[in-house]
Amino acid sequence: MLLHARGLTKRFPGTVALDNVEFGLAAGEVHALLGENGAGKSTLIKCLTGAYRRDGGEILLDGRAVDPQSTAHAQELGIGTVYQEVNLLPNLTVAENLTLGRQPRRLGLVSRRAMRSLAREMLDGYGLSIDVDRDLGAYSVAVQQIIAIARAVHLSGKVLILDEPTASLDAREVALLFDVVRGLRERGLGIVFVSHFLDQVFAISDRITVLRNGRHVATTEAASLDRVRLINLMLGRELAEETSHNHGRREAGAELLRAEGLGRRGRITPFDLTIRSGEVIGMAGLLGSGRTETAEVLFGATAPDSGTVRDAKGPLDLSTPARAIAAGFGFAPEDRKTDGIIGDLTVRENIALALQAHRGWARPIPRAEQRRMADEYIRRLDIRTPGAEKPVGLLSGGNQQKVILARWLAMNPRFLILDEPTRGIDVGAHAEVLRLINEMVSSGMSLLVISSELEELVAVSDRVIVVRDRRHVAELAGQAITTEAIVNAIAAPEAKQEARA
Amino acid sequence: MTKILLASASALVLGTAASAQVVGFSQIGSESGWRAAETTVTQQEAEARGIDLQFSDAQQKQENQIAAVRSFVAQGVDAILLAPVVATGWDAVLEEAKEAEIPVVLLDRMVDSDPSLYLTAVGSDLVHEGEVAGQWLAEQVGEEPCRVVELQGTTGSSPAIDRAQGFRNGIEGHANIEIVQSQTGDFTRAQGKTVMEAFLQAENGGADICALYAHNDDMAVGAIQAIKEAGLKPGEDILVVSIDAVPDIFQAMAAGEANATVELTPNMAGPAFDALQAYWDNGTEPEKFIQTESKLYTQADDPQGEYDRRKGLGY
Amino acid sequence: MNGTGLLRRVAPQLLTLAAVLALVTVFFPSFLSVGLSGDRLVGSPIDVLKRGAPVALLAIGMTLVIATRGIDLSVGAIMAICGASAAFAVDQGWSLGVAVLLALGAGLLCGLWNGFLVAVLGIQPIVATLILMVAGRGIAQLITEGQILTFSDAGFAFLGSGAVLGLPVPAWAWILAGIVVGLVVRRTALGLLIESVGVNLRASRLAGVNSTVLLLTVYMISGLCAALAGLIVTGDIRGADANNAGLWLELDAILAVAIGGTSLLGGRFSILASLIGAMIIQSINTGILLAGFPPEFNLVIKAILVLLILMLQSPRLGDVAAGLLARRRRADETGAAPRPVQEAGR
Structure with missing residues (x-):
């Protein structure tokens, strides 16, 4: 084993990003590292490259324990990394970029001739015929990517970590890059390949390791794995058990909202959606498939360019979040830090914010009333905070999520969108959020819950919409809601037919 | 031959008699009231003498001034007035004017070129202005x-340095006159007021101040x-003497x-x-620097x- | 914020002010004495209250703008425009009321323009307000036709140099404006919404905050404060000096906000602290004039004092000092140089 991480653990306030993770990399293999957002991939890589200090576990390189202190230190040890955004300087020449920090010197001065020949030597075997004296920025991202790889391989030479290297490449460029990667594999390097593109993963990888919620889920030979099984692993369906929907628990209410042909070019293909009062609609799909985009056009966060949403009284104006809120909508976004909380403001102010914005600046909620509201929700939602006057940014992820839920509960919306409500929060908070969802629905609220946790969707949803390639591709209801059906709908491009109970 | 002489003689006579001289004037711009007044007065003076004045506003840019002077040379004007925005970089264009035998007179500011390249320069002497103010005060208090x-004016500017020096020259030898406070008022009315308030505070509510000397009227x-x-x-309680003679100080x-x-x-x-007239008439070369009068105005004037x-001059 | 909370918030500024006053008193012993001359108070403290008025007024508006993570560089130019408008009106023989309304209207209009560029067109505040900063003085010069537009209207002059109950009108102006704006933002929800937009614009929008209207409002308040400041300086010298009115005062106003502890990155703000900041700056200015140093030293002394104040208020300074101490201690214990701490992240 070239590189072996054992029992790797990394904690952040309120969450365990890596929990006792095992990862092995052999020389001469391409090892794909997969998982949804928040699964722990980037944390694992950062621990391996020294960008993060691990809280537990050990890293063995060639059988010897190593302790990378920084990316530079990791490089010296033999672990090189290339990121999606090339970390080189576009205004320097290719040769300068390749030799940066270790330019060959003569009499104390950089020898340009020696630098050029070293650069050519470094690029040898990568199948590039480029002028090393031109600025790096003159070349395509793919070429820059390969130059970055050449530099990383030259500096480290044992382990190469490629973090989403193909995200901005076209198919031809991907092929070029993969040729390079195969060449390096033959030279005996161990290569870690991180990507969201499953086709590419199957095309290049020898083995696949799947992480989920900071835990190691599986490591298998790529050849022995099919797409459905892989997606199952990533989305967390336990292989043996079949979670099923708790049907008939709720009576479907009257029709509340109806969206027709709602869409936005480049973000989400026009879709129809009917929402009844007191129901939970689940939404499943891989990252970037159009789930969040659906939520954003419904809430006016991105103005739709086609379609209408109407209720019993007529069409609704959902052109801005403020108008959507006035129409009785709410939206707890996926990225809590950038889209949800107002970090420097207190728990009280964060809870009161939406209601206050809705009332307008001239009708302030009295301080005592704000306090009462905050205290009530802190109690009801069990928000763990030293007090209502604590800046919300200092709370853990799960408690921040509860503050945002409290913000919307205070508005008492008729339709609430929850985008990944349980991502990155600890188990206890997770269960409570699910309990709250059930509570809200039984009070008559309608919910759209977007989640990568399939069991969660199966457990709470009355219907599940499956999204793929920015298009609503399937709707499951009642008995048909099973993790297997969802996974099949996500995985199989031909499964266009609507499965209905 | 005689014919030609006669013709040129009559042309000369006609030229002077009709005074149809054309003078180009390259002005810096109109950045201050004084500058605007200078433009107005120049136009008035030209009109009174029957001179055809070609006016060009350079908007504080030397390249505009050089272009203007070149175009005056190309037009073949009889003389050029130049108020240079900066001191350097004039050699080439002044040589062109000299080759075309067009006299150039510098107004208000000097250039760093060889004095042979221009006819004369007209300007004030900043040190002398200060001296006049100082001497007036010395005479006044006995x-x-x-x-x-x-x-003081803006710290480091040449009027501030020279007017401060001149005033000290003017009161030299009068041990009874002492400058007790000196601060910059940035040549502005608002700072003048602010700083004066501080002076009054510092000098026993103003009771200890006998006179104020300000580097400009504002x-x-x-x-x-x-x-x-x-x-x-x-x-009365505090004598006030300043420099520039803008309209508002006369009101005061x-x-x-x-x-x-x-x-x-x-x-x-x-x-x-x-x-220029003397030069045109009989080729009289004036002094290389003509100092304008630093005239003192008092309440008696x-x-x-x-x-x-003055108020119509554009101050 | 309740009384003790407010006091805790402005305690660093109050201490700084006290230190500056003490320092000036060392150089000019009668600095703190206030007397009565006729029916008005006189003395350096009164001068500070009066002379600090333009920066204090600008600081009120600037605090709100900065709280939204913006900045308003144009306030000095707006002062010139508004002063010129009012002087023009008085010069035309219109009543003082018309002149004041014209100036306030001009200030609101300038603020609306800035707010439009920032909130509607999405131009970065520093660039958006730079436009008016540059063009504004030109507009003012067009109004005054390039001259200092003098007037003799006693009522207008009263705005700049009159006194009510012994206290100069400019001092009343900023104190009252500070109280009014302070009450408006804290007794309504304006303050909360401004802070929320300043901390996280995107999240605030998603919570339903109408950030466009809010940004327009703060830039208009800033324009209005600049208009008041413009009226005061114009009334003070009985003339509209388009070239010099409010020149560079935007920078002093930003400095006052910074000394007041409001982060230039937006969020939590305190108008009271900014006002104390303005008084700190003015105490330094007045102190320098009274101390009788040669004028060449003015800017250097001011810069050094401001640097000292900002360093002492810097939250990092405590950390750095603690870090140095800890490092020294650790080095003493181990007898070896401490290992450099690596920054995380890519």
Whole structure:
């Protein structure tokens, strides 16, 4: 084993990003590292490259324990990394970029001739015929990517970590890059390949390791794995058990909202959606498939360019979040830090914010009333905070999520969108959020819950919409809601037919 | 041959008789009231002499001025007035004018070129202005002890340095006159007032101040208000002398609130035209620097009349 | 914020002010004495209250703008425009009321323009307000036709140099404006919404905050404060000096906000602290004039004092000092140089 991480653990306030993770990399293999957002991939890589200090576990390189202190230190040890955004300087020449920090010197001065020949030597075997004296920025991202790889391989030479290297490449460029990667594999390097593109993963990888919620889920030979099984692993369906929907628990209410042909070019293909009062609609799909985009056009966060949403009284104006809120909508976004909380403001102010914005600046909620509201929700939602006057940014992820839920509960919306409500929060908070969802629905609220946790969707949803390639591709209801059906709908491009109970 | 001589002689006679001289004037711009007044006065002086003045506003840019002078040379004007925006970089264009035998007169500011390249320069002497102000004060107070506060111009600017030096020259030998406070008022009315308030605070509510010397009238106008607000009478309790002779200071003098101002005349063109006329008539070469008069105005010099005369000049 | 909370918030500024006053008193012993001359108070403290008025007024508006993570560089130019408008009106023989309304209207209009560029067109505040900063003085010069537009209207002059109950009108102006704006933002929800937009614009929008209207409002308040400041300086010298009115005062106003402890990155703000900041700056200015140093030293002394104040208020300074101490201690214990701490992240 070239590189072996054992029992790797990394904690952040309120969450365990890596929990006792095992990862092995052999020389001469391409090892794909997969998982949804928040699964722990980037944390694992950062621990391996020294960008993060691990809280537990050990890293063995060639059988010897190593302790990378920084990316530079990791490089010296033999672990090189290339990121999606090339970390080189576009205004320097290719040769300068390749030799940066270790330019060959003569009499104390950089020898340009020696630098050029070293650069050519470094690029040898990568199948590039480029002028090393031109600025790096003159070349395509793919070429820059390969130059970055050449530099990383030259500096480290044992382990190469490629973090989403193909995200901005076209198919031809991907092929070029993969040729390079195969060449390096033959030279005996161990290569870690991180990507969201499953086709590419199957095309290049020898083995696949799947992480989920900071835990190691599986490591298998790529050849022995099919797409459905892989997606199952990533989305967390336990292989043996079949979670099923708790049907008939709720009576479907009257029709509340109806969206027709709602869409936005480049973000989400026009879709129809009917929402009844007191129901939970689940939404499943891989990252970037159009789930969040659906939520954003419904809430006016991105103005739709086609379609209408109407209720019993007529069409609704959902052109801005403020108008959507006035129409009785709410939206707890996926990225809590950038889209949800107002970090420097207190728990009280964060809870009161939406209601206050809705009332307008001239009708302030009295301080005592704000306090009462905050205290009530802190109690009801069990928000763990030293007090209502604590800046919300200092709370853990799960408690921040509860503050945002409290913000919307205070508005008492008729339709609430929850985008990944349980991502990155600890188990206890997770269960409570699910309990709250059930509570809200039984009070008559309608919910759209977007989640990568399939069991969660199966457990709470009355219907599940499956999204793929920015298009609503399937709707499951009642008995048909099973993790297997969802996974099949996500995985199989031909499964266009609507499965209905 | 005689014919030609006659023809040229008659042309010369006709030229002088009709005074149809064409003079190009390259002005810096109109960045201050004084500059605007200079433009107005130059146009008035040209009109009074029947000179056809070609005016060009350079908007503070040397390249515009060089282009203007070149075009004057191309037109074949009889003379060029130049108020240079900077001191350097004029050699080439002045040589072109010299080759075309067009006399150039510099107004108000000097250039770093060889004096042979221009006919003469007309300007004021900043040190002398200060001296006139200082001498007036020395004469005014006689042997009485006098504590003077000074409002300086923008720190480091040449008028501030020279007017400060000149004033000290003017009071030299009068041990009874002492400059007790000296601060910059940035040549502005607001700062003049602010700094004067501080002077009044520092000098026993103003009771210890005998006179104010301000490097320009605007600061003096501001300071006069400060003195009044402190309950003192400017012009009586505190003598006020300043430099520039802009209209507003004459208003103050008419009201008895300012005592004297030294004129920085905007009429640079008058002496310039006089020198040019002599040059055209019989080739008289003037001195290389014509100093304008730094005339002293006091309350006795019909301040109201001076105000009325000046307020239309664009100050 | 309740009384003790407010006091805790402005305690660093109050201490700084006290230190500056003490320092000036060392150089000019009678600095703190206030007397009565006729029916008005006189003395350096009164001068500070009066002379600090323009920066204090600008600081009120600037605090709100900065709280939204913006900045308003144009306030000095707006002062010139508004002063010129009012002087023009008085010069035309219109009543003082018309002149004041014209100036306030001009200030609101300038603020609306800035707010439009920032909130509607999405131009970065520093660039958006730079436009008016540059063009504004030109507009003012067009109004005054390039001259200092003098007037003799006693009522207008009263705005700049009059006194009510012994206290100069400019001092009343900023104190009252500070109380009014302070009450408006804290007794309504404006303050909360401004802070929320300043901390996280995107999240605030998603919570339903109408950030466009809010940004327009703060830039208009800033324009209005600049208009008041412009009226005061114009009334003070009985003339509209388009070239010099409010020149560079935007920078002093930003400095006052910074000394007041409001982060230039937006969020939590305190108008009271900014006002104390303005008084700190003015105490330094007045102190320098009174101390009688040669004028060449003015800017250097001011810069050094401001640097000292900002360093002492810097939250990092405590950390750095603690870090140095800890490092020294650790080095003493181990007898070896401490290992450099690596920054995380890519």
